[in-house]
Amino acid sequence: MHRFIVVGGGAGGLELATRLGDRYGAQKKKGGTRAQVTLVDRYPTHIWKPLLHEVAAGSMDPFTQELEYAAQARWHDFEFQQGELTGLDRANRRLMLSPVVDDDGAELLPARELEYDTLIIAIGSTTAFFGVKGAAEFSLALDTVGQAERFRKRLIAACMRAEHQVHEPVESRPGPGTSTSSEPRIQVAIVGGGATGVELSAELRNTAQVLSAYGLHKLDPRHDVGIVLIEAGPRILPALQERVSTATAELLTKLGVKLMIGETVAEVAPGIIRTASGHTVRADLTVWAAGIKAPPILSELDGLPVNRLGQLNVRRTLQTEIDDNIFALGDCAACPWPGNERNVPPRAQAAHQQASFLMKALAARLDNKPLPEFAYRDFGSLVSLGHFSAVGNLMGGLIGGNMLIEGLFARFMYMSLYRLHIAALHGYARMVLDTFAHWLRRSTLPRVKLH
Known part of the structure; x- marks a missing residue:
């Protein structure tokens, strides 16, 4: 056998x-x-x-x-x-x-x-740290569920600590949309402007809004929770077409994500990131998504x-x-x-x-027959920006050309990728049932895990 x-x-x-x-x-x-x-x-x-x-x-x-x-x-x-x-x-x-x-x-x-x-x-x-000083010790990768859960718990803890350190009464604090300082009270730095870094930055903006809405913290989700995306290359999403990268950068900017393009990280230390150009970036949490090996x-x-x-x-x-x-x-x-x-x-x-x-x-x-040769077909790429939007390009066999897509259609296509994976593992009938069950769970639970 x-x-x-x-x-x-x-x-x-x-x-x-x-x-x-x-x-x-x-x-x-x-x-x-x-x-x-x-x-x-x-x-x-x-x-x-x-x-x-x-x-x-x-x-x-x-x-x-x-x-x-x-x-x-x-x-x-x-x-x-x-x-x-x-x-x-x-x-x-x-x-x-x-x-x-x-x-x-x-x-x-x-x-x-x-x-x-x-x-x-x-x-x-696995994540490649490229020998950057302190990167492996003081930043978090997202290779496993355990690492992802660790980051989530650290984010919630950082929000709670920041809220506890605010001494003035709630009624005297600035309302939503205003801030007494240009410096956020919590800052998350994401190193790497590829798909993982871009998608995480958008999801974190949604998380900050939901945590505030549920009263887990009373920080302004846009001004008190800062998100910085650091990319060494000339643009984010370097593996995708430039027009996809440009559209994504515009959407992230609207969401309040600060983009630092053309900045190579030279060192990661507790609470800060130093770049090769001499900039110092405050980072209460650092996620390393700069490459794989x-x-x-x-x-x-x-x-x-x-x-x-x-x-x-x-x-x-x-x-x-x-x-x-x-x-x-x-x-x-x-x-x-x-x-x-x-x-x-x-x-x-x-x-x-x-x-x-x-x-x-x-x-x-x-059957002792000659083996065929593998031919890869590129059907394009999709990047999710959470419930805010999605962007991507469809290529080749799908449309016979190359087309930029964004918005609800791109979001639907992105969600379909995971459903196709479920279908490959369980068949289409169970995939439909799983989709329905997932929808029921989301209708009875908060959009963000709060503990």
Whole structure:
């Protein structure tokens, strides 16, 4: 029986394991299976990574959106093994997993070795701090639910502390829309003007308004809670078209987000950020969203070649350069993009396309047929600005050209991306039920998590 192991339960890895389980698990029930499928991840639950900025802002409760890998495995006929990838023995086709411990440090699962015939690595990416002094120590990344929740709790605590430090009676304070000082009482600095930084800045403006409306703090949500977005390049959203970037910058400015363009962060220290040009920015909370890199473990996997970003070099078949038994997809793979100077971009749509491609490629591998080559199709990009708006561009096969979209239509398209991910995991019928259930929850709960 052929042993497929998928390492990494992100968007691409979980979709692939689910579809492989559906195909070969159904054959197992009929007594004619040719393969068994195992998913490996260091965490017990999955959440769609593009939602983490909403978790950080409190506009999404992660516990209502998390999916337990063990349950998904039961429903779709694959096996789940929790543990972190720590090593690889290519000669004997084995991978090593770390022990799993609980919150108190007690061991739940021992270190293990798993044998494979085909290994698919899809462990995503982590935040790149680029060696900036103090960045890793004094700023928060948004790679995991735990990090996003930590930021949200720190934000609420900062608001409560700022309110407690105001000594004058409530009736003597300035009303909404006025301020006794140009300096906000709380300032959040976001380093990096990519999609994560832009989306978080807009969500935080909404969070400040909601927290004030519910009486959690009585600070002016626009003037007392400052948001600064720092981007080293000449514009925000550098990976998207300039007209999308311009439209987004205009919307953020209207929301009261201060944009610092062309400023490279030289140091992050407690309460401040220093830039290479000599500016000092006050920062009660600092979020680092300036870039990504591949997890360090990839450069330690028994000689598999990696690029300068630490990604596994793969051919257009998504096989690694020196081992036909190992595939890689998503952010951790450096996949060629013919006709372009760069590789396939690290986006959710690329991981989804690669998962769909591998379903066909792995079936051909079982039949000892030649593998097809992956061809990435760029359908455009969308950036959410919370309930305020959304912007983006549609490209290629969707409209036969390139079109800038914004407003309600762009917001609808953005929300549809997540629903398509749910459909890939559970089918369209359950996706519709999940959407309805989500709407019911939002109708009976505050728009922002308040504790």
